[in-house]
Amino acid sequence: xxxxxxxxxxxxxxxxxxxKTTVSERFLFHSGKIHKxxxxxxxxxxxxWMDQERERGITITAAATTFEWKKHExxxxxxxxxxxxxxxxxxxxxxxxxxxxxxxxxxxxQPQSExxxxxxxxxxxxxxxxxxxxxxxxxxxxGAVADIKERLGANAVPIQLPIGTEDAFSGAxxxxxxxxxxxxxxxxxxxxxxxxxxxxxxxxADARDQMIQSLADLDDAxxxxxxxxxxxxxxMLDAAIRKATIAVKMVPVLGGTALRNKGxxxxxxxxxxxxxxxxxxxxVSGVDPRNTTERVTRAPKNNEPFAxxxxxxxxxxxxxVVFMRVFSGSIEAGHEVLNVRTNKxxxxxxxxxxxxxxxxxxxxxxxxEIVAVAGLKDxxxxxxxxxxxxxxLLERIDTYEPVISQAIEAENQSAxxxxxxxxxxxxxxxxxFRFNEDADTGQTLIxxxxxxxxEIIVDRMKREYGVQARAGxxxxxxxxxxxxxADGSAT
Numbered sequence: 001x002x003x004x005x006x007x008x009x010x011x012x013x014x015x016x017x018x019x020k021t022t023v024s025e026r027f028l029f030h031s032g033k034i035h036k037x038x039x040x041x042x043x044x045x046x047x048x049w050m051d052q053e054r055e056r057g058i059t060i061t062a063a064a065t066t067f068e069w070k071k072h073e074x075x076x077x078x079x080x081x082x083x084x085x086x087x088x089x090x091x092x093x094x095x096x097x098x099x100x101x102x103x104x105x106x107x108x109x110q111p112q113s114e115x116x117x118x119x120x121x122x123x124x125x126x127x128x129x130x131x132x133x134x135x136x137x138x139x140x141x142x143g144a145v146a147d148i149k150e151r152l153g154a155n156a157v158p159i160q161l162p163i164g165t166e167d168a169f170s171g172a173x174x175x176x177x178x179x180x181x182x183x184x185x186x187x188x189x190x191x192x193x194x195x196x197x198x199x200x201x202x203x204x205a206d207a208r209d210q211m212i213q214s215l216a217d218l219d220d221a222x223x224x225x226x227x228x229x230x231x232x233x234x235x236m237l238d239a240a241i242r243k244a245t246i247a248v249k250m251v252p253v254l255g256g257t258a259l260r261n262k263g264x265x266x267x268x269x270x271x272x273x274x275x276x277x278x279x280x281x282x283x284v285s286g287v288d289p290r291n292t293t294e295r296v297t298r299a300p301k302n303n304e305p306f307a308x309x310x311x312x313x314x315x316x317x318x319x320x321v322v323f324m325r326v327f328s329g330s331i332e333a334g335h336e337v338l339n340v341r342t343n344k345x346x347x348x349x350x351x352x353x354x355x356x357x358x359x360x361x362x363x364x365x366x367x368x369e370i371v372a373v374a375g376l377k378d379x380x381x382x383x384x385x386x387x388x389x390x391x392x393l394l395e396r397i398d399t400y401e402p403v404i405s406q407a408i409e410a411e412n413q414s415a416x417x418x419x420x421x422x423x424x425x426x427x428x429x430x431x432x433f434r435f436n437e438d439a440d441t442g443q444t445l446i447x448x449x450x451x452x453x454x455e456i457i458v459d460r461m462k463r464e465y466g467v468q469a470r471a472g473x474x475x476x477x478x479x480x481x482x483x484x485x486a487d488g489s490a491t
Contacts, residue, residue: 004300005277007368009325011077011092013120014102015110019132022258023102023267024065024078029187030264031074033067033355064323064354064370072272075370079116086115086449087432091311091381091397093119095325095370098275099127100267105139105255108147117152126245126276129154130267131255134162135169141255148251157214158253159241160266161207163200172255172263173200175208176237183262191265215240218249238273245274246281278368284327286384286394289340296392298328300367305329305390306337310376310383311397313429315464320428322373323354324385327394330366338388342378345388349375381431399431402447406454407472408435409444415468419444422465426457433457446471 014020064077077096079089093099099120103113120127131144141162148156163171163180171182173196180200181191196204212232216223219240225232244250252274256263278300284307288294298307306329314321331337336345352359352372365371379385382396410416423435423446434447448454451474461467 004279004302004366004368006072007277008072008074008271008275009095009097009278009368009370010074010271010275011079011089011096011099011125012102013079013089013093013099013116015104015107015112015116018102018104018107018110018113019258020102021078023100023130023132023264024076026187026258026261026264027069027074027076027268028065028067030268031067031069033065064372066353066355066370069268070272074271077370086112086119087400087430088312089116090119090400093123093125094397095309095311096125097278097281098271099125100130100271101127101251102130102132102258103144103148105131105134105141105144106136108140108144109151114152117154124248126248126274127251128245128267128270128274129156129251129253130263131253132258134165134255135167135257135260135262137166139166139169141165145253148253154251155214155249156251156253157211158207158255159211159270160254160263161200161204162255163197169257169262172266173204173207174266175204175211176241177234178204178208181266183256183260185260185262187261189261212237214250215244218244242274246276278327284394286392289343289391289393292393298392300328302330302366304367305387305392306331306385307387307392307394308337308385309394309397310379310381310385313379313381314372315425315429316374319374320377320379321352322376322379324371324373326365326367326369326371328367329387330364332364333362336388337376337385338391339376339379340384340386340391340393341380342383344378346376346378348373380428397431400449402432402434402449404450404454404474405445405447406474407438407441407443408446408458408469410467410469418465418467419461419469422461422467425465426461430457 012020012024066075077092079092129148131141133139134141145156145158148154159175161173161175162169163173171180173180178196180194180196182194183191212222212226216226222232222240241252245252252270254263254267254270258264283297283299285295285297288296298304308324308326310322310324312323331348333348333351336347338345351362351365353362354372359372362371384394386392410419427433427435432449436445438445446454446457448457454474458471461469
């Protein structure tokens with residue numbers, strides 16, 4: 001259990017196929033959490049553990065894990081890129097302190113990149129940008145940085161300069177330390193730290209000067225010595241980048257190629273250097289449920305009253321497992337918590353630390369941690385769980401209305417009972433999935449965020465609950481209304 005200032009709660013978010021899961025897998029490999037690199041295209045990743053994820057090569061559900069890097073404890077959530085599963089990104093960002101946004105070096109900012117960026121803006125999440133796939137034909141680090149500035153309106157500041165382009169991409173210059181990190185491309189190798197090659201020293205000095213100018217615009221501690229021509233130390237730059245990043249005034253930009261193991265070590269170092277610990281973010285605020293006009297705050301300390309937010313529900317062999325972020329206080333297995341929404345006390349049966357679909361028993365969870373809990377039968381996504389003696393109601397997680405529906409029917413009456421049971425469990429897990437019986441036709445309708453979303457739901461019902469059901473054609477959910485008056489006649 002690390003001290004709170006040595007903890008990072010981190011999400012990896014991006015457009016489809018920008019390389020989120022590959023980045024997450026490299027994090028786990030280099031930290032020693034896993035000993036074999038799994039590839040998305042081989043269907044062997046740790047974080048994409050569902051059968052459907054491995055078959056399709058996509059992330060469907062946000063997977064959480066914990067690993068160590070340079071004595072820091074990092075709680076990592078790998079999120080989906082498809083818009084159909086955008087609720088997974090939304091509820092993950094709600095409980096995270098920082099994010100790594102991955103961009104494709106060829107495509108730059110893509111549609112879902114914009115969506116996840118605006119979701120991060122909504123929760124004021126500090127973030128780093130990682131330009132991935134710099135070894136691909138047509139990749140451009142500077143082009144991607146310009147795209148981030150133009151399309152996202154972000155103050156993107158490169159803190160690295162790539163060495164080589166496309167298939168000649170072989171290293172990166174650290175503009176803070178003014179050293180070159182050379183990559184071999186071998187997945188087990190660490191970067192070799194060398195002096196900056198002579199032919200790149202002028203461009204590196206220019207890039208560093210631009211970085212310092214950007215920091216000087218935000219921080220007088222850099223502006224004064226810069227204008228007076230004094231030396232600006234590495235410690236001063238690190239402190240200024242960290243301060244501006246946590247205040248969401250700047251986005252440090254790094255580059256690499258996750259698949260070829262280029263740039264991952266530098267990105268991990270940047271996560272612990274520049275992204276906040278739970279102690280660096282403002283205390284979480286809510287209201288007293290007994291008097292909703294009274295604002296209440298909880299600082300991220302173990303001696304504060306317990307307060308947590310349930311941000312995800314998963315079913316494990318039919319039993320409910322609640323993922324929660326502990327904002328303050330501590331909790332042990334066997335203790336009672338108050339679910340503010342239901343105003344009922346529930347007992348925590350077991351606590352787990354997460355690693356994708358594997359779990360490790362915990363005796364205690366403390367402020368700043370992301371853990372899984374068994375035993376909370378009534379909890380749903382967005383519920384506040386707190387100390388019964390000091391209740392607090394935290395802001396719920398927004399959900400989205402379904403946009404597409406289709407009819408589904410079971411083969412016979414006994415299968416219908418299993419279908420209803422499976423649908424209820426699925427709806428419990430996923431706030432964007434709904435089902436109801438059509439009053440006119442008597443058909444069961446399932447509704448979701450897109451065709452892929454409903455396709456996965458039907459497939460999961462077959463595999464996890466043994467329900468063989470026939471699904472109709474998807475239909476877009478819409479309503480017709482009268483727009484204006486008109487005259488008509490019938491002959």
